[in-house]
Amino acid sequence: MPVTLEEIARAAGVSRGTVDRALHDRGRIRPEVAAEIKKLALEMGYQPSRAGKALAMSGKKIKIGVILQYMETPFMMQTLKGVQEGKQEVESLGGIVQICEIEKVRPDKVIKLMEDMRRQGFQGIALTPSENPELKKVISKYCKEYGIPIVMMNADLEDTGRLCFVGQDNYQSGRTAAGLMGEITGGKGQVGVITGEVSNPGLKARRNGFTEELQKCYPHIQVAAVCYSHDEEEEAARATEQLLVQYPQLTGIYVTGHGVSGVCRVLKKAGKDGKIRMIANDFLEENKKWLKEGTINFLIGQDARTQGYEPVMILFRLLFDQIKPEKELLHTEIAIKTRYNI
Template sequence: MAGTIQQIAELAGVSRGTVDRALNNRGRINPEVAKKIEQIADEIGYVPKHRKKADDTVKQAGRGKRIGVVTQLSQSSFMLQVNKGIRDASKKLADQGIEVLVKENASVDEAEQMQAITELEEEGIDALAVMPVDCDNVRVKLNELTEEKNIPVVTFNSDIVGTKRYCFVGLNNWQSGQTAAGLMGLMMRGKGKVLVITGYFSNSAGSRRVDGFVEELKKNFPEMDLVGVQSSFDHTDEVEKIIVNAMSAFPDLEGIFVASGGQAGVKKAFDKLDLHKRPYVIIYDLTPKNEKALLEGTVDFLIDQEGYDQGYRALSILSDMLRRGRTPEKEYMYTEINIKTKYNLN
């Protein structure tokens, strides 16, 4: 005999409402809790009504729905958690008759992204989740999908203005930049030189972080001197070179804010410079290498953006739109701004 929602709730140690939200994609729920609930449901043979209905629909129609996914910076360490969220959501949606097709782009490249979107369109996608390159061609293409072809679009991790995308899932990047500036201002006591390093200027996530950081410095820390904003293309060697050159030009540099990838270049630069006292450093993304940098004292603060949740929620939202016609409750579905130090990693 198949299990019940009540049995799942008791085994998982949660309420019936939490079980319902997890199995039916209703509202936000901790991804780890959702995964535990789904595992228990599988173990006791519980099949949600929507899954039974999806199976029947697939049998009748011959093909289920398809969601396309386009990512950037596929080799970056922060994408590990994003991709895990996408994979876990894909497995869940497969049981509901929805196929997920993923195109991973190695860089923030306009032509590469346009090709990926076009290929997915040719494969017959019914919805699209995308980490957009901020450019006119992508903007026009996304509007074409939503307005002319009735293909709903959700952006995640990075956003793009001037489109009819339904919502954005990810960090409030502007606010996270403000947060970083506040932390840096406290450490530097509101005075001294600070350097900002981003990845690609065409990536809106990094650009918004930089904008928030710079605006907060101007507003609340007028005696702090921004010596430059430089692009590293998320490469470790570029981050290293930028820091070495900056320290040569400004030996009294006291703060470094790395708004994107390539964070391992910070330690490489410090090792090469053999500094008596290093600048204060703030970076992003809770990855194994960045955790090590925190524990070793290479950086002071790390801002995590809940990458797993971004990948998972973007697909869940599109699934709800395709299966139930349910549009997102809000335009901006922000993840938490989690501040980590070496004292609160676990």
């Protein structure tokens, strides 16, 4: 027998109305509650009865494209799972979702894929952007001239005319890291920042939020250096080794993105784990291991599933139901974990 909304409500400990709002994305409901209900419904085998809409939709030929950069990083692999969930839902209704994966930063390839999608009649595109003047121009042209809505995910380019952004408030995440660093270092000392690709706007926002908040609230903490790992573990390890040599009094390290294990291995080998305070991002299994061991003091997490799933569904709702997103900035939660609550 098919799973009912009442059964899902009982399993989730909420009302039937809450389940209905969560599964159909209507009404006011906290994003984390909606995500848990959708996950539970999927596990229980719930199949939405939208045959009428699926039949009507087949005539609309809705086609959504997704372009993901930085696919060598574990976090983007988590985001991909959310995209695939959205693809499965849209395609169950007769639509088409095409996912294109790109390793590293390749704005030229993003532009080519966008043009391919436009020529093939795709009506909406979700993508992870990078700081590139030509890519910005192309995105603006698609939004303003071609009328193809673009949803940014994971990182944002605000001045492009994009429909909306889904992801963490990266600047605020950096400020959060600065506040934590200020507390665990006693508000003084030298800290290093290890970040990824120069052209990643999300990591740039975190770095800026971190350094500006330290300048404002913790003037006795000096940012000794900002190092770029280009999202490579070994590059992050080498950057850490250089920091330890150049700044023997280093008191803290903030890692804005990928490369955490490389940093932790060097600190452990040098006998500095637990002595040099460390803050990193994303609740990856490897990162959680270092957190439990005490090499990392705090992990700042973001909702990878939502960042992948919601852009697909936002475009679907816009193209099928003409429902625009409620806000331009759809920020996911900034979560903090320690070894005691992981």
